[in-house]
Amino acid sequence: MEHKDLDYLRSVADIQPKPLTRQERLDRWISLLERDPTRRLNSLGEIEYKPPAERALVREDNSPLTVAYDDPILRTDGLESDKLGDAMRYFGLSDGQAHYALCSCLSGQVAESGTFARRLRNVTGDVAWQQAIGAWALAGLAVGLPAIVYLLS
Structure with missing residues (x-):
């Protein structure tokens, strides 16, 4: 086996990194935010009131x-880029997810990095807990609705 210098191999090989999955992208972003959980970061100012074209261009330093x-x-x-529209596309975030995780109306103008990480994890995490809540809500409705109808009639 012949050994070659890594720089040489990079110069002659066409190395294409495997694209990250959506979950890998989100996990990486969350881990970056969790590296310094007390770092103060700026939130995005009231993004829910901006028209979609303007919202996509929103960005804040730090x-x-x-x-x-x-x-x-x-x-x-x-x-x-670090514009909201590019981040939403890249991370696969809906308007509601981006609003919950990044908007100033929920976290104030400045919040700790760990807070943003928790919000991102909550809003993009496994949907199993959401399905469980939905199932319990349907079960409660199925049990409670006949009783409510009986009481009101």
Whole structure:
């Protein structure tokens, strides 16, 4: 077996990194935020009131989006900027998820990095708990509705 210098191999090989899955992207972003959980970051100002075209361009210096964009792995994988629209596309966030995780109306103008990480984890985490809550709500409705109808009639 012949050994070659790594720099030489990079110069002659066409190495394409495997794209990250949505969950891997989110996990990486959350872990970046959790590295310094007391770091103060700027939230995004009242994004729910902005028209969609304007909302997509929203950015703040020293925000959770900046933390993601500063990471060379996420940038190489396709994160185009630290603007909200690019982050929503790249991380697969809905308007509601982005609002819950990043907006100033829920966290104030400045919040700790760990707070943003928890919100991202809560809003993008496993949907099993949401399904369980939905199942319990349906069961409660199935049991309670006949009683309510009986009492009202």
